[in-house]
Amino acid sequence: MPGPFTITYFPLRGRAEAIRMLLSDQGQQWKEDVVTQELWQKGELKKSCLFGQLPKFQDGDLTLYQSNAILRHLARTFGLYGKDLKEATLLDMANDGVEDLRRKYIHLIFQKYDDGKAAYVEALPTELRSFETLLSQNHGGQTFIVGDQISFADYSLVELLHAHLLLAPGCLNAFPLLSAYVERVSARTRLCAFLDSPAHRNRSINGRDKQ
Known part of the structure; x- marks a missing residue:
């Protein structure tokens, strides 16, 4: 256990x-x-x-x-971690993409926020389009980022998208699959309870209070 x-x-x-x-x-x-x-x-x-x-x-x-x-x-x-080796490999790829975006987000928050936010938000659709494409290739975007069961990459991606929705509230408007995906995953019963809890809501996003 x-x-x-x-x-x-x-x-x-x-x-x-x-x-x-x-x-x-x-x-x-x-x-x-x-x-x-x-x-x-x-x-x-x-x-x-x-x-x-x-x-x-x-x-x-x-x-x-x-x-x-x-x-x-x-x-x-x-x-x-997916149902087979193919799905596991695709999940690694997806999560590496999340990590690439996360590093750019962290760089913005801690080093470039005051003079770099506008340019970051302007370039954000190019970053998000990759995840919209991944979703579209998997059950028409109606399930998860890979396969038909939730994975570690889904938690990583949804968490980062939550942060970006605070940074740029309309950032998913042009990505209907991604927007619906965030809502669908966040609505899972136990996860929804966590996201609504004071423990989550009262926790600073990044320590810099910048969104």
């Missing part, structure tokens, strides 16, 4: 929120070990982290770092 689970991270959504979404949707409980900036700046915790960064994830006696590795571990644990 997997667990118990502990997420060690800042009081943010950030790179841990897709992990939380996956766990909540799969009916799992976890402990939050919240790291303040004051504690992090002391440096001892950072030194103890394998790659000098968070999140840190505990699954019983297994300690993991790197958010995408954590998502993939949980995907294998809960059967969220």
Whole structure:
């Protein structure tokens, strides 16, 4: 049996929120070990982290770092990695695309927000079109990003799209499949309860309070 689970991270959504979404949707409980900036700046915790960064994830006696590795571990644990090798490979591809966009988003928020937001939002349709295309190629966009069962890549993509809908509220207007997909996944019973919870709603998106 997997667990118990502990997420060690800042009081943010950030790179841990897709992990939380996956766990909540799969009916799992976890402990939050919240790291303040004051504690992090002391440096001892950072030194103890394998790659000098968070999140840190505990699954019983297994300690993991790197958010995408954590998502993939949980995907294998809960059967969220597609039904065969082809789907697993397509999910890796899709999630790598999510990671590419996430890195651009993080760069904007932490380095280019004041003078780069307008250009970022203007270029965003080019980024989003790839995911609309992926959806259109899978059951006409009526299910998930790959296959007919939810996967780790769906949680990662939907979480990032939630952040972009706050950054640019109309960003999905030109992408009907993607817009409906976000609503459909977010409406899943346990995931919806998590997204409506104070734990999620009160958590800062990125720590910079920029959207």
